[in-house]
Amino acid sequence: MTEIAPAQQRGVRLPRTERRVQLLAAAQRVFSENGYHAAAMDEIAEQAGVSKPVLYQHFPGKLDLYTALLESHVDELVGTVRDALASTTDNKQRVQAAVGAFFDFVNGDAGAYRMIFESDLRGEPAVQAAVDRATSACVDAITDTITADAGLDEDKARLLAVGLVGLSQVSARFWLAHHRTMSREDAVSLTATLAWRGIGAGFPLQHPPQEPGAPGH
Incomplete structure (x- = not known):
């Protein structure tokens, strides 16, 4: 989430998009x-430096605010995985x-990953x-890559x-959860090696890469 500068205090008028970012950042903290x-809407408004009416202008209720925040984290995770595949x-x-993208997301903001993977509001349809x-x-993005490169049908991919x-x-x-008993690099390498020996060795590249000189796998 974007950090909000101290200058953005109560009473300062912001464009709607910037105000929304500010409110989501405050909600994340709370x-x-x-x-x-x-969590209380009063506290979120206080953290954001706005009045409750301003908060309710953007988000009619606490669930609306939570869902909007959750959606922003989902977008972040999916974008990170897609960027990894395209890199x-x-x-x-x-x-x-791709493995590293998940580790970075989990390690980058504990509140973000817990909202997605450990949400206690899964009974709510929007959540x-x-x-x-x-x-x-994430599965769709990886499926597309495997289908294109390994020559598998969509179900297998x-x-x-x-x-x-x-x-x-x-x-x-x-x-x-286990206090990072090994470095991020070692953990990603071990996990990726396990995945690669199954996917890479079992389903070699079927089409040459588009970039001249790039290895297939």
Whole structure:
């Protein structure tokens, strides 16, 4: 989430987009510290330096605010994974980058990853839809890459993509929960090696990379 400068105090008029970013940043702090049920709109407004009416102009209720914040984190995660896949045409490095994207997301903002992977509001349809999108959009991106490069049909490629997403997500969360007993680099390397030996060795590149001179895998 974007940090809000101290100068953005109560009474300062901001463009609607900037105000929304400010409110989401304040909400992130309050939800992370207190959890959803104990978080109060009064405290979020105070953290943002706005009046409650201003807060309610942007978000009609606490659930609306929570869902908007969750959606922003989902967009961040999906964008990170897509950027990782697009960062190279070397498939071994792609696997490493995709795994690393999950580790970076989990390690970057504990409040963000907990809202997606450990939300206690999954009974709410809007929350569940956002949580489902976090996984499905990442799976879609990886499926497209595997289908294009390994020559598999979509069903097989999707199953492999689900496996890679699940392996990366669970491994990253385990690494974080166990006090980072190894470095991020070592943890990503171990996880990526496991994935690559299954995907890379079992399903070699079927088409040459588009970039001249780039290795296939």
